Amino acid sequence: MEPTEDKAEAYRPRRVLIALDTSPASENALRYACSFVSPGTFVRLVSVVDNPYVPLPLPDRIPLSLDSVRRDLIESGREMLRHAQAQFAGHGLHADTELIELSKQGGDVVHAIAEVATKWNADLLVIGARQHHGLLRWIEGNVAEPLTAHVKLPLLIVPESFAATDEKGPRRILFAVDGSTEVVPALRVGAKFATSETCIKTIYVIDKAARFDNPLPFALFEEAFMAEGKSAMTIARRVLDHVPGHKTAEIVSTSQCRDDIAHTIVREANAWRADLLVMGTHGRRGAARWVLGSVARRVVGITCTPLLLVNSAFG
Known part of the structure; x- marks a missing residue:
């Protein structure tokens, strides 16, 4: 819903x-x-x-x-x-x-x-x-x-690797979302760092990488992933529409070999020159969706961009 x-x-x-x-x-x-x-x-x-x-x-x-x-x-x-x-x-x-x-x-x-x-x-x-x-x-x-x-x-x-500046507030905020409503608190909190001069981008990542534990071809799931990506964009738009600044959204995907969602998020943040990356988490064992589980933990270890983690129970 x-x-x-x-x-x-x-x-x-x-x-x-x-x-x-x-x-x-x-x-x-x-x-x-x-x-x-x-x-x-x-x-x-x-x-x-x-x-x-x-x-x-x-x-x-x-x-x-x-x-x-x-x-x-x-x-x-x-x-x-x-x-x-x-x-x-x-x-x-x-x-x-x-x-x-x-x-x-x-x-x-x-x-x-x-x-x-x-x-x-x-x-x-x-x-x-x-x-x-x-x-x-x-x-x-x-x-x-x-x-x-x-x-x-x-x-x-x-x-430590992020080159912090004396400019006021983050100027380029990247939101990584999945198709669940549990990311709404992260969208709300991250949006409050925005000003009229802030650029905001929302991404949803489709995982196309081949996995030994999933021998089925990606084409069987592509339509479902695209539908969930569009749903994620709708959720983000409803929360962020009132936020000042320039906003864009994009559905991206991993490469088919030697890749994962965490590295794709970090690449997008680097390529877009984000100075704040926002993700949701739940603080429980297991993961309902990628943004709430192991992906967020992996991003912590490799990101060069400040990362704002927001618990789904916050607010």
Whole structure:
């Protein structure tokens, strides 16, 4: 069923939580956030100091060395927060800071950030991503996926490789949609970053790539995929029609060999020079459609464009 015209109250990121470490990726996330945060927005900068890891058992002198490392990590976190606060002040914006020491409160980075986001009632969470074999800096694993599962608020991931500028707000927003109405929250949230100078493009990807687990010829499904693509465009148009700026839509497809939907989305974002990519996610195990499951996770690992993930339960 197609959704009725969007009458929901306009989303505004009024409480922005930015999770920082000492990496260049965090610097990029900080600079990108400064470009869209407006006066009157509440901003909180949080740095999580993880426990230094060493194998057990510990030699007698190791605990003293760990204390020294821990103190250095804490001071580095504080310095990053001071630097970030000064960055916002340079843009005429105020930001509060919070340092979390896991050696005192326990837990891990993901749960610590999720807890702050919930207690502080954030409506947007921003993190930087250093993509090395698809991993983020803080933990050996994908921090975006567990964060999406633990918080329902939109998650903005800024890759280290993205060349952030001082221009105000994203100028070219690319929405990747499927044929479901569960992407509507992502469309609504992403649209609120647009201005009259923003270009908006919506894409639906048809997967033509050959798969060993699907020996049937693509031609048998082409008509169904095209119908779903047109439905996806209709859903997007109904949500985005009221949004200012120039809008286009396109049904694209993967190549037939050695390709997938995630790489196609990233190629489209790069070719179109998008400075914000918006996708939906559900934070549950399994996937109803590609945009809600493994594709979004794969895009996190390879995108050079800031990625806004919006949980289908948001709003």
